[in-house]
Amino acid sequence: MTVGDSPIEGTFPPAGPPTSGGSVAAGAGTRPLRIAALVKQIPKFEDMRLGPDGRLVRDGLQLHMNDYCRRGVRAGCDLAVATGGTLTAITLGPDSADTVLREAILCGADGGLHVTGREFAGSDTLATARALAAALDATGPWDLVLCGRNSVDADTGQVPAQVAELLGVPLLTGVREVAVDGDAEPDRLLSALLEHDDEWLRVETGLPAVVSCAERLCDPCKVKEPEAWATVDGSLIRRIGAGDLGDGPWGAAASPTTVGDVRVLEVERAAERLDAVDGGAIDGAIDRVLEVLVERGALVADDRGPVDEVARPSGPGDGGDVIVLGEPGRPRPTAELLGAAAGLAEALGGRTVLTVDVVDDWEALSGQGADRVLRHAGTTSAAEVAHVVAEPLGARPPWAVLAPGTAWGREVAARLAVRLGAGLTGDAVGLEARDGRLVALKPAFGGRMVAEIACTSATQMATVRAGVLPLLRPRPTGPFAADRLPPLDRPPVVREVDRRRDDDSDLLANAGVVVSIGQGVDPGDLGAIEALAGRLGAELCATRKVTDAGWMPRARQVGITGHSIAPRLCIAIGTSGRFNHTVGLRGAGTVVGINPDPDCELWDWCDVGLVADWQDALEPLVDAIVAAAGPS
Numbered sequence: 119m120t121v122g123d124s125p126i127e128g129t130f131p132p133a134g135p136p137t138s139g140g141s142v143a144a145g146a147g148t149r150p151l152r153i154a155a156l157v158k159q160i161p162k163f164e165d166m167r168l169g170p171d172g173r174l175v176r177d178g179l180q181l182h183m184n185d186y187c188r189r190g191v192r193a194g195c196d197l198a199v200a201t202g203g204t205l206t207a208i209t210l211g212p213d214s215a216d217t218v219l220r221e222a223i224l225c226g227a228d229g230g231l232h233v234t235g236r237e238f239a240g241s242d243t244l245a246t247a248r249a250l251a252a253a254l255d256a257t258g259p260w261d262l263v264l265c266g267r268n269s270v271d272a273d274t275g276q277v278p279a280q281v282a283e284l285l286g287v288p289l290l291t292g293v294r295e296v297a298v299d300g301d302a303e304p305d306r307l308l309s310a311l312l313e314h315d316d317e318w319l320r321v322e323t324g325l326p327a328v329v330s331c332a333e334r335l336c337d338p339c340k341v342k343e344p345e346a347w348a349t350v351d352g353s354l355i356r357r358i359g360a361g362d363l364g365d366g367p368w369g370a371a372a373s374p375t376t377v378g379d380v381r382v383l384e385v386e387r388a389a390e391r392l393d394a395v396d397g398g399a400i401d402g403a404i405d406r407v408l409e410v411l412v413e414r415g416a417l418v419a420d421d422r423g424p425v426d427e428v429a430r431p432s433g434p435g436d437g438g439d440v441i442v443l444g445e446p447g448r449p450r451p452t453a454e455l456l457g458a459a460a461g462l463a464e465a466l467g468g469r470t471v472l473t474v475d476v477v478d479d480w481e482a483l484s485g486q487g488a489d490r491v492l493r494h495a496g497t498t499s500a501a502e503v504a505h506v507v508a509e510p511l512g513a514r515p516p517w518a519v520l521a522p523g524t525a526w527g528r529e530v531a532a533r534l535a536v537r538l539g540a541g542l543t544g545d546a547v548g549l550e551a552r553d554g555r556l557v558a559l560k561p562a563f564g565g566r567m568v569a570e571i572a573c574t575s576a577t578q579m580a581t582v583r584a585g586v587l588p589l590l591r592p593r594p595t596g597p598f599a600a601d602r603l604p605p606l607d608r609p610p611v612v613r614e615v616d617r618r619r620d621d622d623s624d625l626l627a628n629a630g631v632v633v634s635i636g637q638g639v640d641p642g643d644l645g646a647i648e649a650l651a652g653r654l655g656a657e658l659c660a661t662r663k664v665t666d667a668g669w670m671p672r673a674r675q676v677g678i679t680g681h682s683i684a685p686r687l688c689i690a691i692g693t694s695g696r697f698n699h700t701v702g703l704r705g706a707g708t709v710v711g712i713n714p715d716p717d718c719e720l721w722d723w724c725d726v727g728l729v730a731d732w733q734d735a736l737e738p739l740v741d742a743i744v745a746a747a748g749p750s
């Protein structure tokens with residue numbers, strides 16, 4: 119990555135400072151829109167804990183509106199006002215969840231719809247989406263359904279795509295700019311800039327549509343005084359139950375996933391702080407940092423290369439198919455998934471099948487683990503791929519379907535899960551075949567917990583976070599079949615106007631060493647920091663304040679609304695170490711902090727910290743590491 123000369127320019131993606139903002143607009147000719155905003159109540163999880171039974175202790179836990187949903191409500195209010203329309207906030211949850219509707223009304227929503235009742239208890243994403251889609255159907259028609267991009271507790275991002283699939287309408291996901299133009303052609307009424315992983319897309323579509331909001335679309339709606347919630351006129355909130363929505367099943371009975379063991383991942387940091395503010399002490403402090411790094415094995419390059427060879431399943435191959443949904447233009451996550459799929463296929467006596475648009479190099483794919491390829495030539499958008507592959511997979515249900523945990527992978531998988539009625543685990547960090555079933559390890563609450571999720575459906579699905587599965591040594595090529603799937607017989611409903619990539623998210627996901635940068639660094643120094651990081655073979659990552667300021671691409675943001683990473687070594691400079699950032703570094707082997715403030719939160723998150731200006735400490739530290747471990 120090159121910092122300082124970002125390819126972001128012109129009006130695509132958003133130009134000039136402030137880069138943090140998005141936009142919500144409606145043209146003068148737009149009819150009054152009837153808008154729904156789906157809002158989720160989640161726990162504030164900074165002080166969350168598990169009880170002796172391994173379950174989340176809910177007593178005393180503060181509950182609030184999911185941060186992304188706050189953007190949906192704000193954008194909905196703005197569009198309702200601009201078009202003379204209305205906004206209704208909708209939530210699914212117990213009685214206590216009505217506070218999020220009250221907050222939305224205080225922020226400008228015209229009313230609330232509370233889908234509630236004991237029948238909905240235990241809903242997973244598919245059951246939640248079914249209940250919400252049924253409620254939207256029963257109370258529609260709607261022009262626009264706004265959602266948060268994901269909830270920050272479970273972080274699956276599946277519900278918006280599953281609602282869109284159930285309603286049969288387009289989904290725009292990760293929307294950073296949105297505009298409705300009532301004078302445009304019907305299939306271009308809605309235009310948007312989408313923020314996906316490491317790229318930007320400009321798209322157009324018609325109404326109705328589901329829109330999932332990125333964090334920087336607009337300011338969040340927020341009422342700071344919870345006492346105000348009680349002042350909302352209760353008659354503005356309509357309650358509907360299972361009886362109003364049809365036969366069901368609902369809740370746990372409609373949920374094809376089950377949660378098994380849940381573990382809390384407590385990270386113990388050594389939290390040794392070395393006061394080196396006085397320049398004279400810096401050499402001694404750096405010697406101590408180096409000692410700590412050696413003791414912790416942080417200088418020994420972990421072998422991130424191939425650890426094993428891709429398995430070759432044997433036998434007749436009738437144990438079931440493991441399908442990998444290959445994202446167009448992203449070979450690395452596809453290769454990671456194929457290696458894992460081949461291992462699963464070997465365990466169950468099945469075969470690995472890759473769905474992909476083009477086959478450039480069949481030998482490479484065969485070596486990576488594909489026994490068969492289903493080509494959806496010419497079809498690449500998530501919604502279309504889900505539809506094209508659903509037919510053959512529905513006719514012969516596979517044992518499992520794996521997809522990358524990218525924006526594309528999450529949408530294809532979520533839509534396909536609706537079509538196949540399959541359980542889907544989002545953003546898994548591990549996969550295992552146990553007693554003939556797939557068990558996926560799913561982090562939640564910013565990685566503070568990991569749950570084992572299994573599926574009760576015939577086909578078991580998971581999206582997998584990039585960079586967590588090892589890239590295996592290719593096996594010798596072998597039997598390989600390729601079939602072409604029939605194309606869609608209708609034009610795409612979302613028109614892609616432009617697409618640009620401004621980073622490569624695989625680089626950070628797979629980095630062994632990172633330098634994490636906060637806003638205590640001057641942007642003019644980023645080039646020098648990048649050069650120092652380069653000597654360690656390190657990638658740069660950043661706090662939200664840095665990516666908000668546009669100094670580095672958004673794909674570099676680490677934290678609760680950014681990425682979670684697991685490098686062997688992280689050197690954090692110019693950051694205060696706030697929870698929302700450091701939670702994304704929980705997987706780091708060793709963290710070194712550099713900050714002149716002896717009282718900042720960063721020290722609790724470090725194994726060893728230098729109370730110093732990064733300008734004094736980083737270069738000598740890099741020199742010392744290179745001298746001890748050799749150049750990268």
Ligand SMILES: Cc1cc2nc3c(=O)[nH]c(=O)nc-3n(C[C@H](O)[C@H](O)[C@H](O)COP(=O)(O)OP(=O)(O)OC[C@H]3O[C@@H](n4cnc5c(N)ncnc54)[C@H](O)[C@@H]3O)c2cc1C
Pocket residue numbers: 185635636637638639660661662663664675676677678679680681691692693694695696697698699700712713714715718730731732733
């Ligand atoms: C809903 C929500 C989600 C969020 N999600 C994220 C997220 O995903 N990721 C994220 O990062 N943040 C996130 N945030 C923001 C987060 O809470 C913090 O505000 C942010 O991480 C702080 O960024 P910072 O450390 O760069 O800046 P600051 O907190 O301003 O810290 C700057 C630090 O730089 C130090 N400094 C100054 N000069 C030097 C120097 N010369 N050498 C060394 N250090 C120096 C200062 O002492 C200070 O401690 C989120 C916030 C909210 C509300």
